[in-house]
Amino acid sequence: MEMKKEVFDTIRAQLVTLSAAGGFYSHKLRDIDFDDIRDQSDFEKLPFTWKGDLRDAYPLGLQAVPDEEIVRIHSSSGTTGTPVIIPYTQKDVEDWAIMFARCYQMAGLTNLDRVHITPGYGLWTAGIGFQAGAERLGAMAIPMGPGNTDKQLQMMRDLKSTVLCATSSYALLLAEEIERRGIRDQLCLRKGIIGSERWGEKMRRRIASELGVSLYDIYGLTEVYGPGIGISCDYECGMHYWDDYLYFEIIDPVSGKVLPDGEIGELVITTLCKEGAPLIRYRTHDLTRILSGTCPCGSAYPRIDTIIGRTDDMVKVKGVNIFPSQIDEFLHTVEGASSEYQVMIDHLNGKDIVTLFVEKDAAADSSELAERTAAGFKAKIGITVVVKPVALGELPRTEKKSRRIFDNRY
Ligand code: ZN
Numbered sequence: 001m002e003m004k005k006e007v008f009d010t011i012r013a014q015l016v017t018l019s020a021a022g023g024f025y026s027h028k029l030r031d032i033d034f035d036d037i038r039d040q041s042d043f044e045k046l047p048f049t050w051k052g053d054l055r056d057a058y059p060l061g062l063q064a065v066p067d068e069e070i071v072r073i074h075s076s077s078g079t080t081g082t083p084v085i086i087p088y089t090q091k092d093v094e095d096w097a098i099m100f101a102r103c104y105q106m107a108g109l110t111n112l113d114r115v116h117i118t119p120g121y122g123l124w125t126a127g128i129g130f131q132a133g134a135e136r137l138g139a140m141a142i143p144m145g146p147g148n149t150d151k152q153l154q155m156m157r158d159l160k161s162t163v164l165c166a167t168s169s170y171a172l173l174l175a176e177e178i179e180r181r182g183i184r185d186q187l188c189l190r191k192g193i194i195g196s197e198r199w200g201e202k203m204r205r206r207i208a209s210e211l212g213v214s215l216y217d218i219y220g221l222t223e224v225y226g227p228g229i230g231i232s233c234d235y236e237c238g239m240h241y242w243d244d245y246l247y248f249e250i251i252d253p254v255s256g257k258v259l260p261d262g263e264i265g266e267l268v269i270t271t272l273c274k275e276g277a278p279l280i281r282y283r284t285h286d287l288t289r290i291l292s293g294t295c296p297c298g299s300a301y302p303r304i305d306t307i308i309g310r311t312d313d314m315v316k317v318k319g320v321n322i323f324p325s326q327i328d329e330f331l332h333t334v335e336g337a338s339s340e341y342q343v344m345i346d347h348l349n350g351k352d353i354v355t356l357f358v359e360k361d362a363a364a365d366s367s368e369l370a371e372r373t374a375a376g377f378k379a380k381i382g383i384t385v386v387v388k389p390v391a392l393g394e395l396p397r398t399e400k401k402s403r404r405i406f407d408n409r410y
Helices: 005-020 024-028 051-056 090-106 126-137 149-158 168-181 201-211 324-332 366-381
Strands: 070-076 084-089 114-117 140-143 163-167 191-195 214-221 226-232 239-241 246-251 265-271 282-288 315-317 320-322 337-348 351-360 386-391 405-407
Touching: 005 024, 051 084, 070 090, 084 090, 090 126, 090 214, 090 226, 114 126, 114 149, 126 140, 126 226, 149 168, 163 168, 168 191, 168 201, 191 201, 201 214, 201 324, 201 337, 214 239, 324 337, 324 366, 351 366, 366 386
Parallel strands: 114 140, 114 163, 163 191, 191 214, 337 405, 351 386
Antiparallel strands: 070 084, 214 226, 226 239, 246 265, 265 282, 315 320, 337 351
């Protein structure tokens, strides 16, 4: 995508300021002569910023303004090793709420909505972002946080929540529970805002039909404000993102080369007005592509596709790259198979063995389903798998991100 002139000017001015300010970027950009940065192609030669760089800056090495301007920090959920700490100024906190309120508006929410927020509160950016956006819009925020299904359902009914904010796996868990208890008609839910993980079409349909709501994918990451930097619209064709706050590029994750619109690669983000911890060419590890053309909804904000997976979820088996969304898409076509699955990859007697556990509909015959699924997998994805059907509800549901491919080879 062509970089707009004003975006280029903003980024260039930001580079000069950051390198003069001392700290993270003055070190990272120390060898850059800013007179050489004249256009988009020069910008595209700038070094990437990696999550590892952010970790190395722990605790507050990313802070780009004086202490008195910092009003809050958030931290990304470092499952391994050192966390990443992101400092926010007052303006960053406000900008984030403005973007989040815009997401809600894109999803058709108004100040009459009651927004039931199940993502967690605390160091990470989830719950508080959903809340600040709802308040900014003038809607009623119901700050539940995760867990305690009984209480969730009670509050949802008694407070007449109209919008459910959740991860896809938690939304599925609640949807199944609502179905099981037969209480759907006591609820007032009309929309679901689903964030923070990639989910398949089949899972989306199950949640949508069991809850009887329209669903919207919300996108974001702690390093870049948090959730709320992009969302899908009624037309469900990718996610609009806020290009007045952020510049998006799609690159080849191996070569680092910028890819043309429409090609799948890794999303790289540059912030345009973030103060506390601006980021230049930050590698998100999310796989997606830029969608060109105007969206049928008429919004002028550009779009990326739904997140297809993570560069680090991609595993190579028998010379074939596989990632979770391919399996989602494939299972969607298999009659009798549900959207829930797990893949185990093991190395036995010199060979890679791939086992696919899939939840099946009660009526489906296990051995017939296994045979049909294995044949389809081989034909569509190109590798041989052992299929083990299990009953609905047998695979773990979590409130956090579900991991579906387990590589036990190394
Ligand atoms: Zn649209």
